[in-house]
Amino acid sequence: MSVLTQVRTPQRTSARWWILAVLCLSLFMVVVDNTIVNVALPTLSEELSATTANLQWIVDAYTLVFSALLLAFGYFGDRNGRRLALQAGLVIFAVTSGLAALSQTTEQLIGARALMGIGAAMIFPATLAIIINVFTDTRERAMAIGIWSGVTGLAVAAGPVTGGLLLEHFWWGSIFLVNIPIALLALAAGRLLIPDSRDPRPGGLDRLGLILSITAVAAVVWAVIEAPHRGWTSPEVVITGTTGLLLLAWFVVHELRTRYPLLDVSLFGNPRFSAASVAIASAFFGLFGFIFLITQYMQLVQGYSPLQAGLRTVPFAVVTGVFSPASIAIMHKVGTKAVVAVGLALMSAGFVLASTLEADSAYFGPVLASMVVMAAGLGLTTSPATEAIMGALPADKAGVGSAVNDTTRELGGTLGVAIVGSVFASLYGPQLVEKLPGFPEQVVALAEESMGAAVVLSEQIPQGAVLLDAAQAAFMSGFQAGSLVAAAATAVGAALALLWLPARHRVTPAT
Structure with missing residues (x-):
């Protein structure tokens, strides 16, 4: 039985849009877990006596396993069935979320987060691969991809809000426990609605x-x-x-x-495929690098609570959610190259605007403006770029293609946090030391570790106001430089999109 025969029924009914809703629900749950835990780190530090290294790996254990297994599980879905991969991933994600919520030590939580990464790596590529096989009409498929991309951006921004709301009313384990009903709902609905699809000629393993x-x-x-x-x-x-x-x-x-290759690497010789991959990587490099900075800026410099800071990212999520599906309609009129290049250029402009922020900048001003501009750019970039990647592949290889798309997002985001974070740290520490001549070395050394440590110390020493002013000034130097690095990365992505992406969108049937 061919792939297209297997999904013919939902293609001819409204069921395919319900399928998309189930897939987007699964996707939202997985992507939110990339950022939701960040707002809980201060609480985890206190409740589990977690060190800085522990906190880092509570976040990164998920990212590491997730990234490493994406390609393998995309391949698994192509060979053994994407519905099976999705449902197995949902079960694993639900069970391991429960383990994370019930963890009594940091080691247990880190282990549970790593296991959650296994479930996420099964779910993420399966969602996009199923979309490619269910939506065989090229325009509908492009719109479905636009919605899928919009949910991805929405989930990244929604993580801090969701985490803040849960922590405001419940204990820290609730940020993991909330995944269980979502996973069970997606599992039940998917069992009823989603048809099976796989590569009919998988070849050798x-x-x-x-x-x-x-x-x-x-x-x-x-x-x-x-x-x-x-x-x-x-x-x-x-x-x-x-x-x-x-x-x-x-x-x-x-x-x-x-x-019988796992991945046809010759695809990277296709400008449409390779340029779109670079565009997505540069967009998520900038996005995750900026999120790393802006969450600290709002809480540690401007003094907002986790919930207040999270709510101030809602416009970012809304704008991304609007521009992602809209970008597909624009793409059909002006072409992939123009939309992706403009999107990345807007992101770069947003980061440049963010680099002008000061410690006391008003939210309803440059802070909000920078987020709206970069959110519009993200929405314009990711949907057409994702469609370009998936359109370069036959439907029977959709799982691996989706995994490539997903891996570029994860690698881009991980690099963004690492490089932007390194640039920030290279300025924050030395400038803080320079601004505190005559301060006790022990105090300066502790404040140099992080802005959070400086804030805590400022409440405990007589010269706390001087320390806080110096720390904020040093933080803003690192913040501004980090924002410019994100701007440079997305500007390079825009230039490469102009050079390599095809001028016009080419309709490629999913066969």
């Missing part, structure tokens, strides 16, 4: 490709995560990162030679 893809991505992501803390030139980071890149090179050579 690429075992070596699977091993190389997992280990290469895991090594590179680990190196990027650890670099800001251990140092970019530390032996552990250099050795692990280099090993990851060598494994990645081995993976490419193997995939070019094997009869």
Whole structure:
């Protein structure tokens, strides 16, 4: 039975839009978990006596496992059925969310977060792959991808709001426990609505490709995560990162030679595919780097609570949600190149505007304006770029194609946090020391660790006001420089989109 025969019934009824709703619900749950935990870190530090290193890995254990397994589980879905991959992922995600909520130690929570990453890696590529196989009309498929991309951006921004609301009324475990009813609802609805689809001619199993893809991505992501803390030139980071890149090179050579490759790497020779991948990576580089900065800015510099800070990101989510589906209609009129390039240029402009913020900048002014501009740019970029990636592939390879799209998002975002964070740290510490001559070395050393530490110290010492002013000034120097790095990354992405993306959108049937 062919892929298209397997999904013919929902294609001819309104059921396909209900299927999209189920897929978007699953997607929202997975993506929210990338950012929801950030607002709970101060609480976790107190409740579980978590160190800074513990807190880092509570966040990053999920990202590391998620990123490393995306390609493998996209391949699994193509071979064994995307509905099976989705439903297995939902079960794993629900169970491990419960384990995370009930954790009594940081080690237990880190382990549960890693297991949640397994479920997420099964769910994420399956959602987009199912969309490609259910929506065979090219215009409807493009609109569905636009909605899917909009939900991704919405979820990234909604994480802090959701986390803030839950922490305002419940204990910290609620940020994980809330996943269980969502996963069960998606599981039940998906069982009723979603048809099975898979590659009808999967060929042999690429075992070596699977091993190389997992280990290469895991090594590179680990190196990027650890670099800001251990140092970019530390032996552990250099050795692990280099090993990851060598494994990645081995993976490419193997995939070019094997009869049944996990990923047809020759696709990266297709300008439509490669330029769209770069566009998504640069967009998420800027997005995650900025989120890393703006959440600290709102809470530690401007003094908002987690909930208040989260609510101030709602316009970002709304604007992204509006522009993502709208970008598809614009794309059909003016072409992929123009929409993606303008989107990335807008993101760059938003980051430049953010670089002008001061410690006392009004929210209803440059803060909100910068977020609205970059949110519009994100919405314009991701949907057409995602459609370009998926449109370059046949439907029977949709799982792997979706995994490539998802991996570029995760790698771009991880690099964004690491590099923007490193630039920020390289300015914050030295400038703080420079602004506090004569202060006790122990106080300066503690304040130098983070802006949060400086805020706590400022409430405990007689010269707290002087310390706080110096810390805010040093923070803003790092914030402004980090915003300019995000602006540069998205500007480069815009330039590459202009150079490499096709001028016009080309309709490619999902066959």
